[in-house]
Amino acid sequence: MERKMQTIRTRLRKMTEQLTASERKIAQAILADYPFSGLLPIQELADRTGVSSASITRFVGKIGGGGYQDFQRQLIGELKEGNKSPLDLKVRQAPAEPAFLVDYANRMTVILREMTETVSQEQFDQVCRLIADTSRNVFLLGGRVSNTLASFLSIHLRQIRSQIYHLPDNPEFWPEHILRMRKKDIVVLFDFRRYQPNLAALAEMISRKRQATIILITDKWMSPIARHSSEIIALPIDAGTAWDTVVGAHVFVEALIVKVSEFDWASTQARIKAWDEVRLDSPMPGEEPSSTIDLEGTNEA
Template identity: 60%
Template sequence: MTVRATIMQVAPRLTASERKLANAILADYPFTGLQQIQELAARTGVSAPSITRFVSKVGFGGYHEFQRQLIAELKESRRSPLDLMSEESAIQESDFLGDYAQRLADLLTTLNSTVPPGQFEAVCRLIADPSRNVFVLGGRISDSIARFLSTHLQQIRPKVFHLAQNSELWPEDILRMRKQDVLVLFDVRRYQPDLARLATLVRERRKTSIVLVTDKWMSPIARDGDIVVPLSIGAGTAWDTVVCLLAFVEALIVKVSESNWPATKARIEEWDALRLVRPDEVQGQGKSDEA
């Protein structure tokens, strides 16, 4: 578990001054926690002894141990495929596909522990609510997963918008956002600064709810997220995997579509009726070709 996740877990047990300190650390994570203890005390108005008690509650023997963990997380979150390749655990060449598939299967079993049922239900309720606009965007790689989500949601319900990768086109969508709407962002290591700036802008200017799907090291967007979903991406190879992200998204799609199946069914029927090539025509053409 990351320091951020631990802080959020112990938050209900913190004193007022400790919550103030926790908020400051999470607002610019992990960099605020890398300051000298005297600097952090001056910045937050929390005494050095209170900071020491805080890091003890978070599970560390002292402030230096706390900072060492933050530094380790920072290094891990910025690793490239070249860095990962140097430490990968070798896949069996005799059964490469089988070994790799087993690694992915092991990762999928972590979904139950990393995404509490209540959190999953909360995300589904936000996305399924027809009174809300839903905006979706991902990073350079993760946008393929974001697109998978938005494409399905557009068939399930109205008012779903996928933001362009070109940030110059974002103002139109931002101006459309309302307080009751939801922005779903995907951002995994190595995180994209422009997505973090987008989240902060939306939070400050539009007050829109933000759902972040990220990894266990957590994107900087987490400081602006209303719901943060950290998923496993490491498969012990040079390349991170998106299998848990895809599984999470597929579960969302199924849950949201079934939450009001009559409405979903009606929209899909209308959608198919407006397609230039209808599914029944494709099926008929296939039968004709076979004949």
């Protein structure tokens, strides 16, 4: 599978140590409201950063742009890429190989390698520390498809620690959860290409009203939620087919579950044991219902 061109955001982060003090100011301004600050007129960006227009032009050339207009065209291209549907992606899909299952598995190998190159160990550890901190409530939600990832994560986190809340699909019920959020709490949002507007509105509301820490799990083209997020996990999703893949996201989430469970394994172990003791298992066909709850004597006067 052909490697995809890096976004400007990725290039800026990788080149941080190579930038001068003035160039770092420009980069920080662009990353703080990415990609929208990079779409400002060059003089307005210069006024915001206190750096000359000529310095911005040199900076753009240094990070691989052919001038400020070309730099903005690249940013606009990233925005368009983030809104592409399966119908758009199908147009550029290469013909399927006869042994497509093997070919697709090989593509996923590339996706996973790219994921480990994109997400640093330091960022992964920081996200795990935040979610493992039992003094914080953790709220989760995803988009139309990615909510399955939020659900998968929340199911496992509930067995590891308490105060895990998966927001319902219906926005009418969101205010109850928003009002429960505190400044120290964590909100994990999943949002991938063809981003969901109501999730961006939710993130803006949380940021403005509750100041909770938002962790965004998205793709390299960046959900608009990024404007309100403290931590952004940008994962590869382009499999070269009409359908984006969540394999990288799923592996990231599974690794997160394992790591969080091990922050305090004694507590995790005790909670899983207690959880299992009160779980009401559905009987298999032909079996009698069973539970650990003693129902004897419930009809006594």
